[in-house]
Amino acid sequence: MQPDTLPKPDAPRPDPIAGENTVAGENTVTVLTAPSAGAIAVIRLEGPLVEAALRRRARSRSGKSLDVPPGPRPRLVRWDFGGPEPEEAVLYRPGETLLEIHCHGGLRVVERLVQAAAVDGFARLSWQQWLQYEERDPIAAAARAALAQVRTRRAAEILLDQYHGALRSALADIAAALSRGDAAAAQGLRRLASRIPLGLHLSRPWRVVILGPPNAGKSSLINALAGYDRALVHPVPGTTRDLVSAVIVADGWPIELIDTAGLRQAAHPVEQLGVRKAEDAARNADLVILVFDRSRPWRAGHDALLRRYPQALLLHNKCDLAAGPGERPPGLYVSAHRPDDVPPILDALVRRLVPDPPPPGEAVPFTEDQAAAVKEALDFLERQNPQAAAARLRRLAPATPAPPALARPALEPPALEPPALEPPA
Ligand SMILES: Nc1nc2c(ncn2[C@@H]2O[C@H](COP(=O)(O)OP(=O)(O)OP(=O)(O)O)[C@@H](O)[C@H]2O)c(=O)[nH]1
Ligand SMILES: [Mg+2]
Structure with missing residues (x-):
């Protein structure tokens, strides 16, 4: 028989991993849908107090109390969460101690329903914590959490x-x-x-920083690779000052491209700040792309940049124009103005970031x-x-x-002193 009275706030909580339930004996509330506004939200209540909460809050259209026995059939009800109007909701109760409330997905509605559940004695459990209970295999739990990202x-x-x-x-x-x-x-x-490097990037894009002298065509390149006008382009050198990023997908891999201020001894303090930001971004990058203007002479300062970023991918840009003097180091000869040059640049990027993609079914550590x-x-x-x-x-x-290896998540105590419910009829 299920207990029907609410726990005292300081009562010891039972061991959540003692039984087959995800959080045996515990009363928890979890929002299962994405943490943003949506059309529908799903709020899951679990624990011995489900029956009491139902009796307290599930109402018919005419406001009468409703019996919602466990079973496969969803029920359309009005959920009296203590606001001026009860909220329309579809209830699904697959088991005695389990209830899903499918309701309007507005952030306020969800928060108020969760607060009402807290008043009823349900402790908040984040979806990540819930997954750890739900999946007995910690790797499967981590994979499900990563899949959401x-x-x-x-x-x-x-x-x-x-x-x-x-x-x-x-x-x-x-x-x-x-x-x-x-x-x-x-x-x-x-x-x-x-x-490992690949696994850690599955849910966090690779960071590729585009560096080079002013006016080399860095912003034109990020725009060409992203496929839309993300960054300002202008013939005056020193146009870009802040970091400008765009996330793209190349060969199925998520890549964040970061456009930067042209590297030079800038006189203007704001431009100096931009140059410093560019250099910081390059330090934390998975890959640096160095862009040079092929229509301009090759300079000693360019060699210094190559020495500074020896692993960089080199692009000699503006190849639609006549070549400037000077011998150039090996790199890709491209033009940001030629759409046909985009695929070879992306290929080169991908070869550098994922030189040996895993075959299907291969083991990949990802946390x-x-x-x-x-x-x-x-x-x-x-x-x-x-x-x-x-x-x-x-x-x-x-x-x-x-999952004894899993640390038991800290549960938030109910927000308010839970009021007593009537004893069962
Ligand atoms: N002909 C030609 N012009 C280009 C090419 N790429 C860029 N440009 C032009 O070069 C100028 C500078 O381009 P940007 O993309 O703003 O150069 P940037 O490297 O971002 O410049 P800063 O932000 O000032 O460092 C603009 O007038 C572009 O239209 C190209 O491949 N061919
Ligand atoms: Mg720019």
């Missing part, structure tokens, strides 16, 4: 592979091979580590925690300690996917 289908496919077990089984295989003293383990572990664990395991192995390496990997993916 991805921008491209290709990134989503890789995360879905990890959700379905690619990373989990690779970790288990490598750990077993390490324990056996199998030499193949080292290779597997190195391969996994080599996937900072996973990356750290793989790197630590590699460290242990290099220090001739394969058993410690295996143990580190096993901690990342416990053999039985029960």
Whole structure:
């Protein structure tokens, strides 16, 4: 039998991972839809207090109290959340202690319904916390959370592979091979580590910073690559001052392009600030593109830039014009004014960022925690300690996917003192 009285605020909470329920014994409220305004929001109530909340808040059109037994059929009700007018909602109650409220997706409506649930004794659980309970496998939980952030289908496919077990089984295989003293383990572990940069970028675009002398055509290039006029273009050198970014997709990978102020000893203090910002952005970039104006003479200062950014991808721009004097280092010869030059630039970008894309089903670590664990395991192995390496990997993916390794999320206490509900009829 389900308890029907509200918990005392200081009552000890039961262990959330003791039972089969996602948060056994706990009363929680979670917004399952995206944290922004939408047409419909889904609010999930879970716990022994669901029945009491229903009795308190579910009303018919005429305002009568409604019985909503568990079952597959959704019910259209008016949800009396304590406001001037009850809110129309569709209720779905798949189990005794589970209730989904599908209501208007306006931010205020959602917040007021959540607050009403808090008054009824339900603690707020973020969707990320809810996933950790819901998914007993921490890698699957992390994959689902990351999937909510991805921008491209290709990134989503890789995360879905990890959700379905690619990373989990690779970790288990490598750990077993390490324990056996199998030499193949080292290779597997190195391969996994080599996937880390890609994995961390699946839900966070690569950052590519476009640098070069003033007037080289940097802003024209970001516009050409983005496919729209993102940045101001002007014949006067020193036009761009702040960082201007555009997120694009190239070959299925999310890439943030950042246009910058032309690099020169600027006299104007605002331009100086822009140059400093450009250099800071380049320090944190995954790749720098250096753009030079091919119609102008090649200068010693350009060589200095090459030495400063030796890994940069070089573009010699304005190739539709006559070439300026001077021998140039190898690079791509392009024109920001020629649409046909865009695909080869994107190809070159992608080859630099993802030189070896993973085949379908390949294991890819995709969170900072996973990356750290793989790197630590590699460290242990290099220090001739394969058993410690295996143990580190096993901690990342416990053999039985029960989540005792998960820290129990801190639950917010109910916002207000919960009023008593009537005892069951
Ligand atoms: N003919 C030709 N002109 C170009 C090309 N790319 C840019 N331009 C012109 O060069 C001038 C400067 O272009 P921008 O894109 O503003 O150059 P920038 O490097 O962003 O300049 P700053 O922001 O001042 O550093 C503009 O008049 C552009 O139209 C090109 O490939 N061919
Ligand atoms: Mg510019």
